[in-house]
Amino acid sequence: MQMNKVIDILMIEDDFEFAKLLGSFLEKHNIKLKNYTDPFIGLSVPLEKFDLVILDLTLPGLDGLQMCKEIRKKSAVPIIISSARSDIEDKIKGLNLGADDYLPKPYDPKELVARIYSVLRRYKKIEEKNEPLLLDEKNSTIYLNSKALSLTPAEFEVLKILIKNYGNSVSKEQILYSSTVFANSSSNSLAVIINRVRKKISSIGSIKTVRGVGYRLVYHENS
Amino acid sequence: MQMNKVIDILMIEDDFEFAKLLGSFLEKHNIKLKNYTDPFIGLSVPLEKFDLVILDLTLPGLDGLQMCKEIRKKSAVPIIISSARSDIEDKIKGLNLGADDYLPKPYDPKELVARIYSVLRRYKKIEEKNEPLLLDEKNSTIYLNSKALSLTPAEFEVLKILIKNYGNSVSKEQILYSSTVFANSSSNSLAVIINRVRKKISSIGSIKTVRGVGYRLVYHENS
DNA sequence: TATAATTTTAAATATTTGTAAAATTTTACT
């Protein structure tokens, strides 16, 4: 996996030797591991310095599940629980307390790396959404600079397809046949709707016509 | 876990009996499972209808990893790979291809449920605390921001169906035939009830009309 | 049975989509 940025991970694990070994392995994968053998000290660390937390369940003095709960109270940082207890109930409790993954010990460190990247990929996807038009299909809503656009159903369908095919042009037929909304539409009716959508998104982009074919969404330079 | 909304899951699994069994287990946890034994048919399904995909790795005719790749090409839908192959290399490949989790078979279905919720929580597909409308079917009550809404029987039925189908639109017929409350209703009577429910939930959401079809519940942005 | 609450009906209003004609832009040809 291609990665330019070093990933900072906080681990709470009382087996110091294991932590050291794991740390040097992760280093090769662009991951910097900071381990605390003492959960109380680990908890006092500023969590925002880290991209992810690896939590051992069998900690001295404090239950790892309890710790997971404590972390979730103050932060949404991704958590991977790792534990020698492969008890199903522990797994379920851990995941329900807000952990993102649960990895039974012993594990192959390569799997840990894959899971770290998987969790972070998931996490990032939510963070980085800087497109001027944001499609929320479940809510049938399109946000223009995080403000909901007021669109009629037909307008929504058209813009939805254009957003989904951003970067490519879309044929008129592709739009017309995409939804029952256009069940009895002539192709001129589509032109009318395109015209109306154009006005509504004019502040951030435009719909270029691809003559003889269809349309293509483009954003303005500074968007 | 308290849950309003039914979670729609697409599964690609050639063991039909297993799928059936799992489906009825998940049902108890508010999860609706749609299984396809044929990966090619499964791939042709509109992915945006589903909240998550469960993928079996050992499929006839097509490699599961290949399938994972195909899905990722067209969608960011969460994917959990489940496989009898507990080979580390497969795990790593799967996770690196964009899967969100990898669950070796055989697994406890309870763990699957926990992992489904964990993945969806990360995707913010499910609102943990801020679900503005909470359905309590046993007590025939709907809470708006934890305050009981005053609804007539017909209003309750309508809103219940809309909440349960949050994310999808519901046809007028589907509502009308759902309960004896509407035994002798014209479709205009439904419009009147929708109108009244709209007023009651206006602070946190709205009911969008799907022209020619029915209605769909949506929540406001800041809810 | 009377009263209140709820649902239904029907008519008025409002919104969304479709149509057709005019205006504009693009293309290809001279």
Next chain:
DNA sequence: AGTAAAATTTTACAAATATTTAAAATTATA
């Protein structure tokens, strides 16, 4: 460049569909 044909856009209005209102009918409740 100039021009005619084709494609696309715009406009204004018509048609279809959905919403709102208020009052009548029904149902539930005391």
